[in-house]
Amino acid sequence: MTQRVLVVDDDRTVSDVVCRYLEHAGYQVTHVGDGVSALDAVATQPPHLVVLDLMLPGLDGLEVCRRLRAQPEGVPIIMLTARGDEADRILGLQLGADDYLGKPFSPRELVLRVRSVLRRAGGELTTAPDVLRDDGLVVETGPRVARLHGRELTLTVREFDLLAYLMRHPARAFRRAELLERVWGWSFGDQSTVTVHVRRLREKIEVDPANPQRIVTVWGVGYRYEPFDG
Missing domain, CATH: 3.40.50.2300 (Response regulator)
Known part of the structure; x- marks a missing residue:
């Protein structure tokens, strides 16, 4: 089509x-x-x-x-x-x-x-479709559906990609430039793009976005996904 x-x-x-x-x-x-x-x-x-x-x-x-x-x-x-x-x-x-x-x-x-x-x-990913789970947060990369405690989240394309990427690499700190390249595919660009998307994700998956527990800031480096389940 x-x-x-x-x-x-x-x-x-x-x-x-x-x-x-x-x-x-x-x-x-x-x-x-x-x-x-x-x-x-x-x-x-x-x-x-x-x-x-x-x-x-x-x-x-x-x-x-x-x-x-x-x-x-x-x-x-x-x-x-x-x-x-x-x-x-x-x-x-x-x-x-x-x-x-x-x-x-x-x-x-x-x-x-x-x-x-x-x-x-359209769901074409560089890795095989999988299901990512962490303390009520479920991300299905095949159908590109994310749910939090059973409630489907409304995520943009880039928000979904960023969340899936961070969840695939738990407890690892990424610089904004790394995320820009690996999620957006940009070898250069405005790194505030990453900051804005992290902020939007926190508003959708954190109990208290001002005190995030899942996507945490690593000062002087960037961001890390902190898993609840193990």
Whole structure:
């Protein structure tokens, strides 16, 4: 089945190039130029992924992301941001964007990011599917389902990948740069991406996110998953 990508960008020059590259890569692409149209398009025919610009007329990209994340379908989102908009980029990740690219960007890199996010969302992992368990937290990597005490968690693609990776390597401290490379596949990039995703995960799996017991901070290093069961 051809995967559908919705491109949301009001810059016609940028969107034309992005759409052309994605179509050449084999995706079915729909383009809209504003936030309201984006929400209508998702409701009419849900895409497999949304490429979402932050700067949109009317309803901006952050609000679109917020509304999409409030829906149970959990469509993956790649945000496009201006180079200097670090605060907006971090806010976008906090709202649940799975990835981001700063403008100007390489269309080829965007295609690679789209392919990576869709591959992970579809359950294609570099390791065999398994079931990870720890004190009421169950992560099934095949169907990509995570539950805490029987309640299914709503995780983005990257949140799921990060949690599964940390649980596969319990009691081991990872630097943020290591996690960025091993979970996101980036050999370089903004390490605050990892920080934001850890914060979001803690809000979903910790009893007290301000005093985490599962994903703990190793000062001067990074993060470690601390298992309850052994």
